[in-house]
Amino acid sequence: MPAAPSTTGPAGAVSDAPRSYTAALTLLASLFFMWGFITVINGTLLPHLRSVFDLSYFEATLIESVWFIAYFFASIPSAKLIERIGYQKSLVTGLLIMAVGSAGMMLAASLPSYGVTLFMLFVIASGITLLQVAANPYVAVVGKPETASSRLNLVQAMNSAGTMLAPLFGAYLILGRSTGGTAAHGTVLTEAERLADAQAVILPYGLVAVVLVLLAVVIARFPLPAMGQATSRVAREERRNHSLWRHRNLVWGVPAIFIYLIAEIGVGNLFVNFVSRPDIGNMTNEQAGHYLTLLWGGMMVGRFIGAALMQKIRPETVLAAFSIAAFLVMLVTVFASGPVAMWALILVGLFHSIMFPTIFTLAIRGLGPLTEEGSGLLIMAIAGGALVFVQGMIADAYGLQMSFLLTAVCELYVLFYALWGAKPTNALPDVTVEQAPAS
Known part of the structure; x- marks a missing residue:
């Protein structure tokens, strides 16, 4: 308290x-x-x-x-x-x-x-x-x-x-x-x-x-x-006999956060350049900037939908479904043209919405007194967004539209995590973690 x-x-x-x-x-x-x-x-x-x-x-x-x-x-x-x-x-x-x-x-x-x-x-x-x-x-x-x-x-x-x-x-x-x-x-x-x-x-x-x-x-x-002592760290003696690396859901969850951030940030930052292209949206950068609002708005709507679904469906299942949907719309973005490709890229925001908080929650499950340390690693993994320059290099070499194949590959890793990587091993009695960092 x-x-x-x-x-x-x-x-x-x-x-x-x-x-x-x-x-x-x-x-x-x-x-x-x-x-x-x-x-x-x-x-x-x-x-x-x-x-x-x-x-x-x-x-x-x-x-x-x-x-x-x-x-x-x-x-x-x-x-x-x-x-x-x-x-x-x-x-x-x-x-x-x-x-x-x-x-x-x-x-x-x-x-x-x-x-x-x-x-x-x-x-x-x-x-x-x-x-x-x-x-x-x-x-x-x-x-x-x-x-x-x-x-x-x-x-x-x-x-x-x-x-x-x-x-x-x-x-x-x-x-x-x-x-x-x-x-x-x-x-x-x-x-x-x-x-x-x-x-x-x-x-x-x-x-x-x-x-x-x-x-x-x-x-x-x-x-x-x-604040008082509400966020004081668990005593070192309580963690001495435990190891973060024995928890599969965390070990695979850290790269899941890292890789997901590459996808989210790549889409958000190349969106205007992509949508304004003559063969996609055929509009000015200013006009394309207005459509970017729909991408982020979709993420907000998706969080409400995901939260409702997870009341009755396991979060791993919801995460897997959203990652499959995100993969499919990214394929449409890469191989279609005109408004179809534009709206497919907008739609990926809806399916990206639950990924960060859901991966975060699954990754700290069963960490017990190691929860705080595990959370710290996941927060550090947000730095994955820095690798967005890799997509920039792909865009320069093979074209902006083809660069979104990198995003599609990222969605596949999230699917792998939902189906296998998120399963906890060596689970400890849980401590209450009532918040996750924003994406």
């Missing part, structure tokens, strides 16, 4: 808890919204920068790789920082780091500089990593334990709302205000037009920076309930 707010005695803490927790969760939900929103802006930023800097697909997907490399390297320092300064100050620090990176994006646009852009995206992603490491366990323990799942579903929905709105924001304020974003596919921009297009990110990232600073001020001044 979380400690009561320090401003009240025990009796007052109990009576004031519902009001305090509701306000705290509302504020924390805004964090989930913001990091979902900022992460998905990359989907419109990628085609924009590809046009401004005349990048290859490899160079363009390197943008997302830098993002997830930051996630990998910043996670352990984030945990140490939280241990030193506490959760509330860490949330504020994460927001301010993101604000600095967003302001730096304005600088990168003014130069303009591809290298500075990559560095500033690394800074923003590092701030998001700190928020992820701090906010997820906080949401799990604040309030009554029996309602933890309800709280986590609520904030995850806010994350999905952010991912849905970000493409509209990016399409309007970035692609819609640039020559490259509104020109026909294949249009060659002059040097002056590229310089002018680079300035298009100044306004949106300026707005983001302001919102992040304001949110940091609010959280710094808000009386968040204390």
